[in-house]
Amino acid sequence: MIRVKGTAKVRCDYEVVLPMTEEEFDRLSEKKQNELLDTSIDWKDALRSGWMDEIEIDYLAEV
Known part of the structure; x- marks a missing residue:
């Protein structure tokens, strides 16, 4: 397993x-x-129809 x-x-x-x-x-x-x-802005409502623009991994380790 990894975190x-x-x-x-x-x-x-x-x-x-x-x-x-x-x-x-x-x-x-x-x-x-x-x-x-x-x-x-009603952020909860706005983010329901949101999409991921970018994702970064900062830390990865075996647990």
């Missing part, structure tokens, strides 16, 4: 409705836009 540890990067599509105009959104810094989107 494998690593990192998997998952991609997913999302859609949110924000209570602001496009101009208001554009005036936000990129960091603020990302924070707003991050807190508005």
Whole structure:
């Protein structure tokens, strides 16, 4: 038997409705836009239809 540890990067599509105009959104810094989107996305729902983009093995050992 082996133990494998690593990192998997998952991609997913999302859609949110924000209570602001496009101009208001554009005036936000990129960091603020990302924070707003991050807190508005229903991640559990979005990741249900996600797919693996990349997988890395960081550690492998026999147990």
